[in-house]
Structure formats: structure tokens, C-alpha cells
Amino acid sequence: MRMTNKIMQTNSxxxxxxxxxxxxxxxxxxxxxxxxxxPSDDPVVAIRAxxxxxxxxxxxxxxxxxxxxxxxxxxxxxxxxxTITSVLTDLYKQVETGVNKDYTASDMRVLLTQIxxxxxxxxxxxxxxxxxxxxxxxxxxxxxxTFDKSQIDASRQVPEYKITEYIDPVQLDxxxxxxxxxxxxxxxxxxxxxxxxTNADIHRIRLSYKSLSDDEMASLSYTTVNNSxxxxxxxxxxxxxxxxxxxxxEAYKIMTEVANNTYTGSSFGAIYVPSSxxxxxxxxxxxxxxEAVADGGTISTTYTKKDxxxxxxxxxxxxxxxxxxxxxxxxxxPIKYNEEYLKNGSVDTEISYDxxxxxxxxxxxxxxxxxxPSIKRDQDDLENLVKHFEKIETLRESYKEELAGxxxxxxxxxxxxxxxxxxxxxxxxxxDAVSKRFGDQISRYQQYMDETNVAITKNGTRRTRLDLITExxxxxxxxxxxxxxSNEGIxxxxxxxxxxxxxxxxxxxxxxxxxxxxxxxxxxx
Numbered sequence: 001m002r003m004t005n006k007i008m009q010t011n012s013x014x015x016x017x018x019x020x021x022x023x024x025x026x027x028x029x030x031x032x033x034x035x036x037x038x039p040s041d042d043p044v045v046a047i048r049a050x051x052x053x054x055x056x057x058x059x060x061x062x063x064x065x066x067x068x069x070x071x072x073x074x075x076x077x078x079x080x081x082x083t084i085t086s087v088l089t090d091l092y093k094q095v096e097t098g099v100n101k102d103y104t105a106s107d108m109r110v111l112l113t114q115i116x117x118x119x120x121x122x123x124x125x126x127x128x129x130x131x132x133x134x135x136x137x138x139x140x141x142x143x144x145x146t147f148d149k150s151q152i153d154a155s156r157q158v159p160e161y162k163i164t165e166y167i168d169p170v171q172l173d174x175x176x177x178x179x180x181x182x183x184x185x186x187x188x189x190x191x192x193x194x195x196x197x198t199n200a201d202i203h204r205i206r207l208s209y210k211s212l213s214d215d216e217m218a219s220l221s222y223t224t225v226n227n228s229x230x231x232x233x234x235x236x237x238x239x240x241x242x243x244x245x246x247x248x249x250e251a252y253k254i255m256t257e258v259a260n261n262t263y264t265g266s267s268f269g270a271i272y273v274p275s276s277x278x279x280x281x282x283x284x285x286x287x288x289x290x291e292a293v294a295d296g297g298t299i300s301t302t303y304t305k306k307d308x309x310x311x312x313x314x315x316x317x318x319x320x321x322x323x324x325x326x327x328x329x330x331x332x333x334p335i336k337y338n339e340e341y342l343k344n345g346s347v348d349t350e351i352s353y354d355x356x357x358x359x360x361x362x363x364x365x366x367x368x369x370x371x372x373p374s375i376k377r378d379q380d381d382l383e384n385l386v387k388h389f390e391k392i393e394t395l396r397e398s399y400k401e402e403l404a405g406x407x408x409x410x411x412x413x414x415x416x417x418x419x420x421x422x423x424x425x426x427x428x429x430x431x432d433a434v435s436k437r438f439g440d441q442i443s444r445y446q447q448y449m450d451e452t453n454v455a456i457t458k459n460g461t462r463r464t465r466l467d468l469i470t471e472x473x474x475x476x477x478x479x480x481x482x483x484x485x486s487n488e489g490i491x492x493x494x495x496x497x498x499x500x501x502x503x504x505x506x507x508x509x510x511x512x513x514x515x516x517x518x519x520x521x522x523x524x525x
Contacts, residue, residue, distance in 0.1 A: 012513040023502035059477040070353040098438035105390040138349035160306035167299035176433040180426035200259035203286035208373035210277035218303040248276035
């Protein structure tokens with residue numbers, strides 16, 4: 001093959017350029033600290049780099065963002081529940097004190113004031129939020145646990161809900177009632193005797209709200225389960241007829257007559273008292289429903305409420321309910337909440353965070369796990385009892401003072417003595433009822449504390465698990481980072497040697513080429 005000067009020049013320039021390319025390659029690696037700058041530099045390294053970068057980014061997302069966010073949510077929840085435990089402990093101590101029968105009505109009023117304040121604090125804590133999201137309201141993180149002023153329009157009686165409630169065993173209750181209405185008027189009080197003071201245990205279901213609507217009758221049904229056959233057979237029983245009585249005191253009097261076998265009115269299955277939020281019934285039905293629940297059955301009721309106060313619990317967080325349209329106030333197209341509640345009796349929802357590779361953790365605690373609506377209703381019962389205790393104590397003391405002004409044996413003395421004996425009998429009944437109710441509250445508040453402690457334990461277990469996941473994420477992140485650096489990074493010493501060699505080669509190539517190109521065929525002609 002004939003070799004010309006042009007061919008030699010072309011080949012020399014190509015070789016010089018290739019040497020320059022190598023020098024540029026190692027220089028780029030040294031300055032960028034990376035083996036490649038484009039996928040074509042090394043496709044295998046590039047593919048592996050994409051995979052490792054994705055792993056590092058994902059691990060960093062889990063470790064630096066998701067896990068800390070979950071931890072903060074769990075921490076805020078733990079702090080809130082610790083506050084609730086402290087408040088419930090105070091309530092427990094206060095009702096322990098209230099059992100003392102030596103306490104006067106004024107002493108009980110002081111205790112009641114403390115109980116009211118602590119009860120308010122319990123549910124105020126339920127409105128705790130984290131980063132603008134309410135932590136105890138499940139998926140409805142934009143809705144507070146209790147109503148505020150902006151959600152209520154008392155003049156229009158909105159919002160209005162039709163609520164279906166499954167009855168918790170603690171709501172199936174017995175309390176003692178004393179009828180001393182003989183002292184309500186001056187005429188009847190003037191002839192009052194001990195025989196006119198009646199007392200009875202009243203059986204009831206205490207609903208989660210008071211001040212219910214009297215426009216619609218409440219329903220009541222219970223389910224019995226026959227476990228003697230396989231599969232077990234459930235039967236629904238509707239309680240009928242249900243009569244409505246507007247006044248709680250009037251309803252209690254009727255049930256007292258029923259208990260004492262002096263009732264002469266029409267028979268009924270239960271009494272609905274919308275003002276106090278109660279369903280009253282006889283001992284036989286109470287025993288039947290108690291046995292049904294013990295055997296795995298359920299009790300449910302449906303009622304309507306439209307008179308709301310600030311700090312009332314929002315039923316959307318607890319029950320299946322239908323909300324009337326605010327414009328025409330009809331149930332033609334109601335907003336429905338928690339339809340799954342009708343299937344499993346629970347509205348609990350789970351907010352889960354992705355905190356690792358195929359690792360999720362629940363961060364929320366539901367309101368029903370900590371904030372039992374019965375806590376508020378317990379306060380209502382104590383308020384009612386203390387009110388009666390104050391009234392009967394005042395009445396008893398007035399007759400006692402009046403009696404001291406009469407001469408024994410006179411007509412006025414005999415009349416006043418009968419009144420005093422009647423008032424004293426009512427006082428004894430009511431004083432015992434107050435002490436018993438406060439005693440019952442000890443076990444109730446203990447139950448609420450136990451429920452809160454269970455929720456605290458669950459939350460703590462999640463935090464412990466999150467700590468373990470976080471430690472694992474830290475290790476995984478370091479491993480992926482190391483692999484990434486190993487895949488893409490350079491050995492600076494090795495690259496520096498290669499760069500020096502490339503520079504030397506480049507200089508030698510230039511020198512050799514300059515010598516070759518000095519002579520041509522013209523020099524010999």
C-alpha cells in the first residue's frame with residue numbers, strides 16, 4: 001500500500017486526538033469524582049447507578065421524612081393521652097372523696113365543680129392537632145372532635161342528625177330514684193308523710209347525648225344469639241310500644257310506680273325521655289338485654305338530635321348518622337356517615353405511614369379508644385344528683401329549724417314533725433344514692449383509665465416498632481450510599497496515575513509527530 005504524507009498526518013492527528021480523549025476522560029473523572037458522565041461511558045455502571053440512586057432516594061425519604069413525621073404524630077398522641085390519664089386520675093380521686101357520707105351538699109357542689117372542669121379538659125384535649133390535622137378523628141383530620149361555634153346554628157337547629165347507636169354495656173345502667181314531689185307545692189307539703197316518699201331502682205339505657213329531638217320517636221331493639229346450634233342463629237327483637245315523656249322527673253315517677261307495682265296507666269315496653277337522653281324500662285327487659293349482650297348479642301337504638309352546644313361530641317366520629325340538608329332540612333338526600341358501622345359496630349379508621357420497604361405503621365389513635373361519650377353523661381348524672389341533694393338538704397334543714405320553734409305535742413309540732421320525717425326519709429335515700437353513684441364512678445373512671453392505658457400501650461408499641469424500623473433504615477441508607485459510591489465513585493490515586501500517563505503519552509505523541517512531519521518527499525527532489 002502506498003503511504004503518503006497526507007495519510008501519515010491523518011493517522012497522527014487521530015492518534016493524538018485519542019490520547020487527548022483519554023486525558024480528558026481521566027481529568028473529568030478526577031474533577032467530577034465520578035466514573036461516568038453519560039450512560040454511554042459505561043452502560044453497566046449507568047444501569048446499576050440508576051437502581052442504587054433510586055434506593056438511596058427511597059431510603060432517604062423513609063428515614064428523613066416519613067419516619068420522623070410518623071414519630072412526631074405518635075409523640076403528640078402520647079403526650080395528649082398522658083394528659084388525659086392525669087385528668088382521669090384526678091376525677092378518680094374526686095369521686096373517691098365524694099363517697100364520704102359526711103360531706104354536705106355544699107361540699108358536694110365544690111367536688112362537682114372540679115369534676116366539671118376536669119371533664120371539660122378531657123374532651124378539650126381531644127381537639128389536639130398536629131400540623132393542622134386533628135389527631136383523634138381518623139380520616140376526618142380537618143374536623144374537630146367537638147363542635148365549635150362555627151358549626152352550630154341554634155336558631156335554625158342545624159346541624160340535625162339521625163343517629164344509630166350500638167349500646168355499650170356501661171350504658172345499660174341502674175340508678176336509685178327518690179320521689180319526694182309531695183314537697184313541690186305548699187298544699188301537698190302541708191300533709192306530707194313518710195309514706196308519700198317512694199324509692200325505687202330504675203333501669204335504663206343512657207344514650208350518648210341529651211337534649212334530643214322530640215319530633216321523632218326513638219327506636220330500641222336487641223339481638224339474641226342462639227349458640228346451641230351451629231352456626232349460631234341471631235334474632236332481632238324490637239321493643240314496643242315506646243312512649244315519649246318530655247320530663248325526666250315525670251318519667252322517673254312512672255318507673256318508680258312500675259317498680260313498686262302501683263302503676264295504673266297503659267302498658268309500655270320503654271319510655272323515651274329526649275330531654276335527658278334516656279330509655280327507661282322494667283327490670284325484666286333489663287335482665288333480658290343484659291343476658292343477650294353477655295351471650296354475644298347487641299343492643300341498638302336510633303334517635304334524632306338537632307340541639308347542639310359548643311363542646312358536644314361530633315357524632316360523625318362515633319356513630320352511623322344521617323345529616324339533614326341544611327337548606328330544606330329533609331332526609332330526601334341526606335349526607336351519610338360511617339355506613340360500615342352498621343356491619344361491625346365501629347367507626348375506627350387507620351391512618352398508616354409508609355416508613356420502610358414494605359413497612360407501614362398506624363400513627364393515629366381513634367377517638368372511641370380514649371374519649372368515651374359516657375364520661376360526659378356521668379357528669380350529667382352527678383349534676384342531677386347533687387341538685388336533688390342540695391334541694392332536699394335545704395328542705396330538711398328548714399323543717400328542722402321550724403320544728404325547733406314549736407312546742408312538742410302541739411298540732412303545729414305534729415304536722416311539722418311529719419313533714420320533717422318525710423324530708424328526712426327522702427334525704428336518707430338521696431344521700432345514699434349520691435354516695436352510691438360516686439362509688440360507682442370509681443369503677444367507671446377506672447374503666448376509662450384502663451381504656452386509655454390500653455390506647456397508650458398500643459401507641460407506645462407502635463413507637464417502639466418505629467424506632468426499630470428507623471434503625472434499620474439508617475443501616476440500609478448507609479449501605480446503599482456505600483454501594484452507590486463504590487459503583488460511581490473513583491479511586492483518586494489510580495485516576496491520577498492514569499491521567500499522568502495520558503499526559504505523558506500525549507506529550508510524546510506530539511513530539512514524535514512533529515519530527516515525522518518535518519520532512520516530506522519534496523525535500524529529496
